[in-house]
Amino acid sequence: MEFYEAVEKRRTVRDFTEKRVPDEILNRILEAGLKAPSHDHARDWHFVVLRRPERIAEILRHVAGGAEVQTDIINHWNTATECQKSMYYDALPKQVKMLSQSRCLVLPLFRAGADLMTPRDISSLNSFASVWCLIQNILLAATAEHLACSLRIPIRDEESYVLQCVHAPEGYRMPCYLAVGYAAPDAKIIRQTELSVAERIHAESW
Ligand SMILES: Cc1cc2nc3c(=O)[nH]c(=O)nc-3n(C[C@H](O)[C@H](O)[C@H](O)COP(=O)(O)O)c2cc1C
Incomplete structure (x- = not known):
């Protein structure tokens, strides 16, 4: 698939089939991730790949399910557009399902800078920024392979639970x-909200 076609076609998908993603395709996608730019030229990244449904269920134990949909709260967000609201209405009840249904859950892990959570300046966030370059490469590569992805950010105690569960080394x-x-x-x-490049470009100064 041509690059701009993959950019155009990449969309968040939260409904999957159970068709197995072949190892060789998954490896190609993750390899594309590992080619991403990194702040320190170290690319200190690893993946934990989960295929077994019972193991995936164990990893997702702390992810809240559909009962947590707080549609009334979403409705009261006066800053949210209809586009954003429809995303949250669709996404919130699907968090567990979307991560387990395809039976191919990837946990990208990165070695964090010491001051990631107490940043002095924007560069303290470099390890975090770099791993998002990796994630974007994976999303585009998956699209080019006619696959789809969804992602969730861990909240509250989800991350520490998962890191412990997968025996991630200290600092990851x-x-x-x-x-x-x-x-x-x-x-x-x-x-998607449509954006006009012409309205977003500010020649020489905003
Ligand atoms: C930093 C980041 C965090 C996100 N967190 C979640 C999430 O926790 N759960 C979820 O279902 N989608 C999540 N998404 C997916 C977004 O909802 C999605 O990218 C957005 O609605 C735009 O849709 P598109 O990806 O189809 O263009 C996240 C995306 C990004 C980039």
Whole structure:
């Protein structure tokens, strides 16, 4: 698939089939991730790949399910657009399902800088910024392989639980859970807010 086509086609998918993602395709996608730019030229990144449904369920034990949908709160966000609201209505009840349904859950791990959580300046966040470059490469590579992805950011005690569960070495962090799989034929794709480049470019000065 041509690069701009992959950029255009990459969308968050939260409904998957159970069709197995072949190892060789998954490896290619993760390899694309490992080619991403990194702040220290170290690329200190690893992946824990989970395939077994019972292991995935164990890892997702602390992820809240559909009962946590707080639609009334979303409705009261007066800053949220209809586009954003429809995303949250779709996404919130699907968090566990979207990460387990494809039976291919990838946990990207990165070695965090010592001052990540107490940043002195923007560069303290470099290890975190770099791992998001890796994640974007994976999302685009998956699209080019006709696969789909969804991701979730761990909140509260989810991350520490997962890191302990997978025996991550000291100093490693998990920026997100990443599900890779084949989109269900009726997968819901939320409309993206359309942006105009012309309105966002500020020649010489804003
Ligand atoms: C930093 C970041 C955090 C996100 N967190 C979540 C999340 O916790 N759960 C979820 O379902 N989607 C999450 N998403 C996916 C976004 O909801 C999605 O990218 C956005 O709605 C735009 O849709 P698109 O990816 O189809 O363009 C996240 C995306 C990013 C980049």
